[in-house]
Amino acid sequence: MNPVEVSQLSKTFETREGRLFRKVHRSVVAVDGIDFSVPKGEIFGLLGPNGAGKTTTIKMLCTLITPSSGDAFINGFSVAKDQQKVRENLGVMLTGERTLYWKLTGQENLEYFAALYHLDSAYAKNRILELLKLVGLNERQDTLVENYSTGMRIRLSFAKALLNDARVLLFDEPTASLDPQSSHLIRDIIRDLKREGHAIILTTHNMEEADLLSDRVAIIDQGKIVSLGPPSELKQKVKSSDVIEIEARNLAKQTPAALQSFSEVSKVAITPSQTGETELLRVHVEKGKEVLPRILEFLVRKQATITKVTFIEPTLEDVFIAETGRSLRD
Amino acid sequence: MQALTAIFCKGLKHHIRYPGEFAIFLMLPFLFTFLILGMGDAVGGNNAAAYFAARTGTTNIVIYEILGSAVWMTSWVVIEDVGTAIRDEQIKGTLEQNFLAPVHRFTLLVGLSLTDVVITSILFLVVVGVTVAVVLPSSFLTVIPAFLALLLGLIPLFGIGFLFAGFVVRFKEPYIFIQIVNLVFATLTGTYYPVTLLPYWVQALSGVLPQTYVIDAMRRIVIANQTLVNLYGSIFILLALALAYPILGYAVFRRIERKASVTGEFSKY
Amino acid sequence: MNSRNISYPSRLIEEFRASFLKDIRSYFRYPAWVIGEFLSTPLWFFFFALGVTLFVPVVSVAARGTASTGISYFFFGFIFIVLFSTSVWGVGQSVRNEQESGTLEQFFLAPANRATLILGRWARIFLTDSLIISYTTVLLYLIGGTAVAILNPTLFILSVGLYELSLIGFGLFMAGLTIRIKAYNSIGNAIFFGYMIFTGALFPITVLPQPVRYFSMLLPFTYLNDLMRHAALGTTMILPENLEYTVAILASVAMLIFGFVAFNKIEQDARVKGSIATS
Numbered sequence: 001m002n003p004v005e006v007s008q009l010s011k012t013f014e015t016r017e018g019r020l021f022r023k024v025h026r027s028v029v030a031v032d033g034i035d036f037s038v039p040k041g042e043i044f045g046l047l048g049p050n051g052a053g054k055t056t057t058i059k060m061l062c063t064l065i066t067p068s069s070g071d072a073f074i075n076g077f078s079v080a081k082d083q084q085k086v087r088e089n090l091g092v093m094l095t096g097e098r099t100l101y102w103k104l105t106g107q108e109n110l111e112y113f114a115a116l117y118h119l120d121s122a123y124a125k126n127r128i129l130e131l132l133k134l135v136g137l138n139e140r141q142d143t144l145v146e147n148y149s150t151g152m153r154i155r156l157s158f159a160k161a162l163l164n165d166a167r168v169l170l171f172d173e174p175t176a177s178l179d180p181q182s183s184h185l186i187r188d189i190i191r192d193l194k195r196e197g198h199a200i201i202l203t204t205h206n207m208e209e210a211d212l213l214s215d216r217v218a219i220i221d222q223g224k225i226v227s228l229g230p231p232s233e234l235k236q237k238v239k240s241s242d243v244i245e246i247e248a249r250n251l252a253k254q255t256p257a258a259l260q261s262f263s264e265v266s267k268v269a270i271t272p273s274q275t276g277e278t279e280l281l282r283v284h285v286e287k288g289k290e291v292l293p294r295i296l297e298f299l300v301r302k303q304a305t306i307t308k309v310t311f312i313e314p315t316l317e318d319v320f321i322a323e324t325g326r327s328l329r330d
Numbered sequence: 331m332q333a334l335t336a337i338f339c340k341g342l343k344h345h346i347r348y349p350g351e352f353a354i355f356l357m358l359p360f361l362f363t364f365l366i367l368g369m370g371d372a373v374g375g376n377n378a379a380a381y382f383a384a385r386t387g388t389t390n391i392v393i394y395e396i397l398g399s400a401v402w403m404t405s406w407v408v409i410e411d412v413g414t415a416i417r418d419e420q421i422k423g424t425l426e427q428n429f430l431a432p433v434h435r436f437t438l439l440v441g442l443s444l445t446d447v448v449i450t451s452i453l454f455l456v457v458v459g460v461t462v463a464v465v466l467p468s469s470f471l472t473v474i475p476a477f478l479a480l481l482l483g484l485i486p487l488f489g490i491g492f493l494f495a496g497f498v499v500r501f502k503e504p505y506i507f508i509q510i511v512n513l514v515f516a517t518l519t520g521t522y523y524p525v526t527l528l529p530y531w532v533q534a535l536s537g538v539l540p541q542t543y544v545i546d547a548m549r550r551i552v553i554a555n556q557t558l559v560n561l562y563g564s565i566f567i568l569l570a571l572a573l574a575y576p577i578l579g580y581a582v583f584r585r586i587e588r589k590a591s592v593t594g595e596f597s598k599y
Numbered sequence: 600m601n602s603r604n605i606s607y608p609s610r611l612i613e614e615f616r617a618s619f620l621k622d623i624r625s626y627f628r629y630p631a632w633v634i635g636e637f638l639s640t641p642l643w644f645f646f647f648a649l650g651v652t653l654f655v656p657v658v659s660v661a662a663r664g665t666a667s668t669g670i671s672y673f674f675f676g677f678i679f680i681v682l683f684s685t686s687v688w689g690v691g692q693s694v695r696n697e698q699e700s701g702t703l704e705q706f707f708l709a710p711a712n713r714a715t716l717i718l719g720r721w722a723r724i725f726l727t728d729s730l731i732i733s734y735t736t737v738l739l740y741l742i743g744g745t746a747v748a749i750l751n752p753t754l755f756i757l758s759v760g761l762y763e764l765s766l767i768g769f770g771l772f773m774a775g776l777t778i779r780i781k782a783y784n785s786i787g788n789a790i791f792f793g794y795m796i797f798t799g800a801l802f803p804i805t806v807l808p809q810p811v812r813y814f815s816m817l818l819p820f821t822y823l824n825d826l827m828r829h830a831a832l833g834t835t836m837i838l839p840e841n842l843e844y845t846v847a848i849l850a851s852v853a854m855l856i857f858g859f860v861a862f863n864k865i866e867q868d869a870r871v872k873g874s875i876a877t878s
Binding site: 350351353354357361364365366368369370371372373374377378381382385386395506507509510513514516517521522523527528 | 638639645647652653655656670672676784788796
């Protein structure tokens with residue numbers, strides 16, 4: 001059995017919404033029958049837009065949320081039935097810097113959590129020193145966490161997840177809010193952990209990171225896995241099309257739908273550019289070089305101002321667009 | 331004026347959206363008064379009322395205590411609201427935005443305080459008005475001059491609120507300080523007993539606190555049927571405090587604010 | 600190695616120790632709160648005590664010590680309130696604080712026993728409350744000339760033990776309530792004031808109207824307060840002696856069990872709803 005086995009895992013939230021005496025019952029399907037497994041020594045990426053179900057999936061795996069149906073097994077223990085055992089067999093890092101006690105030092109935080117994970121005190125002492133050195137906090141171990149920078153807090157949270165040396169590790173956005181140097185450090189550590197044989201599940205918004213680190217990626221949208229496989233294989237599926245990125249101003253809302261009327265165009269997605277002043281059209285198209293002049297003519301007729309046109313290598317974003325017709329950043 | 335109105339409306343909306351908090355402040359005077367009466371009955375037995383009258387000069391125990399309770403609660407609301415409003419803005423991260431706006435700091439603080447005039451007025455009229463109507467209906471009209479004494483007593487309290495606003499910018503955690511200050515004020519100003527019960531040197535401290543005069547004036551007006559004119563001495567002192575406290579409070583606030591802009595305190599929380 | 604060789608009792612002790620240490624360190628690193636709590640708690644007592652002195656006979660300073668029964672009665676009420684606030688504001692509020700600061704999730708991720716973690720917190724609060732009560736007792740003697748005596752120390756210690764057991768149970772329930780109901784302040788206040796009025800903490804329940812008294816007699820803390828006060832001051836018990844001992848013991852055990860069960864149930868419900876650590 002693989003360290004992580006997920007079978008038809010689902011979660012539906014029941015809510016009551018509306019005015020005081022007119023509340024309406026509503027069911028929200030956050031995760032809809034997902035299946036995957038993670039063997040030893042693999043980094044498994046979970047990629048998807050906000051609200052796709054990534055965090056709900058992670059929280060079910062670490063027992064913070066009880067599944068509505070289906071099950072998952074961590075080192076053979078069921079998340080639905082053996083919650084205590086699951087917690088003992090997991091190392092978890094959840095998003096954000098607000099997972100630490102600000103009035104304790106870095107070392108004291110790790111000592112506290114080491115006790116909660118039942119680590120032998122002599123072992124814990126050495127382990128803590130080792131981890132603080134690993135994440136570059138050994139010289140600040142006696143500083144209160146409230147005086148740490150955001151990056152330092154995230155690195156300490158990361159170290160906390162490694163305390164019990166669990167075979168299965170869950171990292172929820174481990175490099176969010178980190179500077180490039182710290183991100184690089186965390187990624188190197190994750191690669192080392194993979195080489196040591198840990199099964200790692202990683203959620204991220206960062207496509208480049210998912211592409212770089214993951215052995216396999218599951219792309220989640222609206223609670224379902226829409227694509228699963230090694231990044232190279234997923235991108236290969238999209239490679240049969242060309243991907244053209246057009247940066248422009250004054251794009252009408254109907255432009256993506258209108259472009260799809262071109263028979264050669266398979267998918268179109270639109271997102272704001274980084275500057276926010278222009279928008280990016282990402283067009284998946286057969287025989288791109290032949291079709292491009294007609295696309296550009298169409299856009300000019302619609303009074304768009306084109307600033308840049310690029311043929312690009314497909315990324316995981318394009319895999320997502322190909323599967324869902326929307327951008328990951330929507 | 332526009333800014334003042336905006337700040338006033340924002341503060342009022344907060345109280346409307348969190349009616350639970352306001353409900354607690356309405357209930358607390360009754361609850362504390364009831365506790366005092368219960369304890370008094372327990373320790374004093376059948377002669378409790380007689381012992382009370384010997385010390386206070388009145389057998390109107392409920393009115394005596396509820397007036398003190400009401401002033402205590404209104405003071406608490408004012409001091410807490412102005413100080414914690416700043417703290418709430420700090421935590422939400424909006425303090426910097428407020429201070430970046432071209433609005434005079436005084437307008438900001440006064441706007442916050444004006445909301446409390448409305449809130450404390452409602453509080454007072456409900457608590458004292460209802461109690462007097464039920465227990466001493468013949469004195470119901472005295473609630474009006476008593477209310478005027480309260481309003482005059484609120485002005486120096488806003489000054490204390492400004493002082494707290496400054497402490498919050500510097501020290502960040504206002505709640506425990508506010509609790510202690512409110513307790514100290516309640517103890518020194520004769521909330522549930524005459525200040526003459528306190529040692530002389532403590533009474534000197536009571537003399538600089540506005541609630542001392544407000545509580546005493548209210549008791550004389552409602553229980554002893556005196557008028558504001560009879561109490562001209564207390565009114566005069568309240569007027570002096572109404573001038574001194576806001577000036578001092580605002581001066582301290584501005585000083586701390588100027589220092590904060592040097593040390594970068596606004597963005598810390 | 601790491602955890603495999605640690606026995607279950609050792610685990611519980613380590614969890615308790617870690618939780619207690621974390622709480623003590625965090626508490627003393629907020630000096631404003633420490634000073635504030637040590638100042639404000641006795642101040643509440645003296646503030647209300649002054650109000651209560653209006654209802655006792657006027658006595659000379661020399662005779663003050665002999666007129667102390669009324670103040671002693673109230674002083675034990677103060678002790679009850681300080682101890683009871685451990686559950687409501689100590690344990691319950693601190694869980695709410697962890698929710699808001701984001702550390703509550705870590706609490707639930709760990710394979711640690713929930714009760715020992717909460718007990719660790721309770722132990723810190725019990726320690727600081729004991730210090731506050733002790734020095735308020737000294738102040739009462741120095742300022743008010745009132746010496747607080749305990750008539751039956753053995754029974755008093757036993758009744759304190761029963762009281763603390765029920766507080767642990769009630770604290771677990773309040774911790775669960777915090778997880779379930781985010782608007783904790785209003786509920787906490789209601790429970791706290793209900794305790795002050797209906798359980799004979801500050802005045803005997805005989806002060807209350809008869810129908811309300813029946814309600815008071817349904818509350819377990821009424822008997823626990825009554826037993827402690829009887830042990831300290833020799834006051835008349837509400838029930839016949841042996842019956843009151845029985846009721847107090849059963850009430851403590853029942854509250855302890857209730858607290859555990861309620862907390863577990865609320866935790867499981869919160870996992871189903873996905874709201875276990877949301878603020």
